Amino acid sequence: MSAHGEFATFNLWNITVKKKLLKETATIGITMTDPFNKIKNLSSYAQTSNMMQKSNFSLPFRSFGLSLSWQFGKGKYGSYRSKEKQINNDDQKL
Numbered sequence: 001m002s003a004h005g006e007f008a009t010f011n012l013w014n015i016t017v018k019k020k021l022l023k024e025t026a027t028i029g030i031t032m033t034d035p036f037n038k039i040k041n042l043s044s045y046a047q048t049s050n051m052m053q054k055s056n057f058s059l060p061f062r063s064f065g066l067s068l069s070w071q072f073g074k075g076k077y078g079s080y081r082s083k084e085k086q087i088n089n090d091d092q093k094l
Helices: none
Strands: 003-005 013-019 028-034 038-046 052-060 062-069
Touching: none
Parallel strands: none
Antiparallel strands: 003 038, 013 028, 028 062, 038 052
């Protein structure tokens, strides 16, 4: 016996816009997750020779966010290299 059917696919939109301010020491951002759909509907259908099953799962998924980040000090993002990345293993001979 094998089941045949259709199962829900999952997709979403995630849109983020960021702007640097104050001589690039501050960043403000707006994020929107799935702004075009208020409710996410996930439906499925399965059938065998003995049974049939249908289901629909709905949940609110749309969200909006605002972020503000501030850089303190004179360091640049990404300038720190961990010790792990500094190891070259160039003393190994084949």
